[in-house]
Amino acid sequence: MKPLAECRLYTFVDTAYLRGRAPETVARQLCDGGSDILQLRAKDKSPEEIRRMTEAILPVTNAAGVWLVINDHLPITAETGAPACHLGQEDFFDAGHMHVSELKTQNLKLKIGLSSHAPAQAQRAIAAGADYVAIGPVFATGTKPTAKPVTLEYVRWAAREVKVPWFAIGGINLENLDEVLAVGARRICVVSAILNAPDVAEACREFKARLGSATI
Numbered sequence: 001m002k003p004l005a006e007c008r009l010y011t012f013v014d015t016a017y018l019r020g021r022a023p024e025t026v027a028r029q030l031c032d033g034g035s036d037i038l039q040l041r042a043k044d045k046s047p048e049e050i051r052r053m054t055e056a057i058l059p060v061t062n063a064a065g066v067w068l069v070i071n072d073h074l075p076i077t078a079e080t081g082a083p084a085c086h087l088g089q090e091d092f093f094d095a096g097h098m099h100v101s102e103l104k105t106q107n108l109k110l111k112i113g114l115s116s117h118a119p120a121q122a123q124r125a126i127a128a129g130a131d132y133v134a135i136g137p138v139f140a141t142g143t144k145p146t147a148k149p150v151t152l153e154y155v156r157w158a159a160r161e162v163k164v165p166w167f168a169i170g171g172i173n174l175e176n177l178d179e180v181l182a183v184g185a186r187r188i189c190v191v192s193a194i195l196n197a198p199d200v201a202e203a204c205r206e207f208k209a210r211l212g213s214a215t216i
Contacts, residue, residue: 001083004067006216007036007067007165007187008036008186009035009187009204010035010038010167010190011037011038011039011190011194012038012039012040012189012191013038013039013040013057014041014042015042017195017196018195023040023053023057024053024059024060026195026200028060029200030194030201030204032064032201033200033202033204033205034204034208035204036067037067038061038066038067038068038069039069039070039071040053040054040068040069040070047073047076050070050076051076051079054076054082067083069082069084069086069111070082070085070086072086072087072088072091074087074103077110078110084110084112085113086113086114087112087115088114089125098128100128100130100131111131111132112131113130113133113134114132114133115133115134116133116134117136117137117147117148117150119154119161126162132164133162134166134167134169134189135150135154135155135158135162135168136150136154136168136189137149137150137169137170137171138154138155138168138169138171139170140171141191141192152179152183156184158185159183159184159185160184166187167188167189168180168187168189169189170189172188172190172193173190174206174210177207178210186211186214186216187211190207193207
């Protein structure tokens with residue numbers, strides 16, 4: 001797997017957008033298209049279902065050298081050997097954690113990403129040792145319809161101030177990608193613009209090609 005700092009395209013197997021497709025099939029398409037990181041997000045599934053999906057996807061991502069990130073479920077991440085877990089601010093700090101090292105006692109190689117929606121949250125995540133930080137939602141997004149967009153100003157701030165790997169997320173598509181790159185983003189997360197595309201792998205390739213025109 002690439003170092004996180006070299007990863008550009010972060011995609012999702014989000015069960016809200018599968019529409020009957022097998023998670024491992026979509027994972028293979030994302031990997032074939034050049035995804036560097038793939039997150040399993042299954043807000044509507046039980047822990048046991050998420051465990052089964054993780055076990056089905058891991059052989060795909062491992063073979064492709066792609067990071068598999070499990071959203072929210074640290075125990076499943078640990079038990080299945082997935083290399084990374086993503087947590088929201090409330091899942092981490094409100095649970096009483098102060099530093100990500102507290103979650104790595106069984107696996108020092110485990111990577112922990114944290115969400116952020118404002119500069120203070122990003123600074124707190126960095127101080128807590130997050131391996132990467134998500135910056136967003138940049139634009140309004142159906143993935144999280146109640147979340148208020150943080151706008152391009154937050155992305156511009158992150159480009160100046162955040163030194164750990166960070167990914168712009170939220171409503172990013174091929175139509176607004178140039179705006180996101182123009183204010184300094186070099187790594188992006190894409191959900192619906194890829195999962196709703198007629199050809200998932202080809203959509204990944206389009207995003208990856210556009211990202212390749214902007215140097216890290």
